[in-house]
Amino acid sequence: MKPTGAPDDHAAAPLGDGTRAVHAGLPPDEPYAPPLAGPAFAAHYHLPGDPAGAPYTYGRDGNPTWTALERALAELEDPDGTAHAVAFASGMAAMSAVLLSRVRPGDVVVLPDDGYNLLARLRERLEAHGARVRRVPTGGEEQFRALSGASLLWLETPSNPGLDVCDVRALADAAHREGALVVVDNTLATPLGQRPLRLGADVSVASGTKALTGHGDVLLGYVACRDAEVADGVRQWRKIVGAVPGPMEAWLAHRSLATLRLRVDQQARTALAVARALAERPEVSGLRHPGLPEDAAHPLAARQMRRFGCVVSFTLPDLEHAERFLAALRLVHQATSFGGVRSTAERRGRWGGDAVPEGFVRLSVGVEDTEDVVADLLRALDAADRT
Structure with missing residues (x-):
């Protein structure tokens, strides 16, 4: 990605955070077109013939406005990488999609006991579905000791509201040795403050309602994954439960990234x-x-x-x-x-x-x-x- 008018001999130089946020997810320049197309309000699309391979089929499956936002979020979470982002109607929808699409009966899940308070409601759901949940405070050795036999480790750093911090890289390394998926709630830091995927996590999840969009007028969430299979799982969960973002909310979120x-x-x-x-x-x-x-x-x-x-x-x-x-x-x-x-x-x-x-x-x-x-x-x- 190169900002308009940037000299070719500097094209390989890494972009600064501000430049990347301004240009993230924008389509290639097209004469007389807006730099960020307006929201696509569509419940259905013209769909002749076999729908296999069609980019858009129905409004619950995809939307061009989501696509642009998701491309932008992937660029911010994993600059010049291969991350996959999936947008949701809220941060809780994104959190639920990760946990409820990945955890199976008998799985061991490690959650913070000092994180976002609605995580406790998700814990109750996981336990009702037969998962075993270990709750530990953010930071310190308890997080490492709880990893034995775990299938998923959920981190929130800095934690909300106590602002404790844990070592993402060390915990990710330890969790991966157990075969566990590592998820980081990055809501408070934003991808400009911290990039969990670059620290070894498998998934970064966030409420876009907060600092990402920053104007107090949008409910939004997203998941960014290193693995396409994990992204497909949360995308399917979004479709099944219908936790899709509105096109206007997605457009407002993308617009807001420029000032992030x-x-x-x-x-x-x-x-x-x-x-x-x-x-x-x-x-x-x-x-x-x-x-x-x-x-x-x-x-x-x-x-x-x-x-x-x-x-x-x-x-x-x-x-x-x-x-x-x-x-x-x-x-x-x-x-x-x-x-x-x-x-x-x-x-x-x-x-x-x-x-x-x-x-x-x-x-x-x-x-x-x-x-x-x-x-x-x-x-x-x-x-x-x-x-």
Whole structure:
């Protein structure tokens, strides 16, 4: 892939992340055509004769807008590689497709016990279907000890919401020796922050609802696989359960990729500044951000991540203190997602699915000016202390 007008003698030079994100998945230049064609709204296609080999047959099987997005996602997850990407209606649809298409009765599955809270619902489904599930915390030796006889290892790094980090390459090597498939939930890092397939994982799965699309207006998920057979399995699952993305959502997601590097760079800068400011506050405990040099996960994160993400987590003294803080915020909105252009925060304990203190806050930094976000947080902390 070469950006329009790039000199031929530099064609072999690797593209930067921003350039790749801008051009990923675009069709070859065509006179007078838009660089990114509009969404294809189609439930069916003209289909004469034998449908075998037809690129598009029915709207649940494929769509040109999905194809362009999936090509872009594969390029971002595995630059200049051979990855296969499959888009889904949501991150949960993508997660479900991987687990429920791969795991069989009697299989041993290793899952994080500190990851995304709806993963627990999938665990219940797996166990109901006869799988044996081992749950272990992210990071540390327990993940390695749980691998004996495993058929699938699921990693979430950094974990959500605790922001622990695990060694993808070492765990992938150990899991492969057991014959296990290795899946990494890459939602928080995005492919510009971390490329699990390049670290040895077999599958990278993510919610595109979060930082990938970044505007808080799209529900989307995707799976990127090194093996075409694995990709075919999740693609068939998508067809059977109908968990297909809408063409408008797929088009919006592809459009949003062009600003991905700009957004994640600004968010990473602000998140680090926020973490440093919060570290000075006596009422703040349990502060986590993998980009903070003092964070326990930083040395490992620095080895396998290229950007450290937009999320900062911390704990205030109790539920009431946290609620006063959140109510006093002006620029930072209360919302349950993360990764968007607008800064958000929430008290995660209100959902009941995460093993966190009542005063635990997950903060997602947007693309506002760094100084303004920091000032809003400090002012709200002061207000919470005075009340």
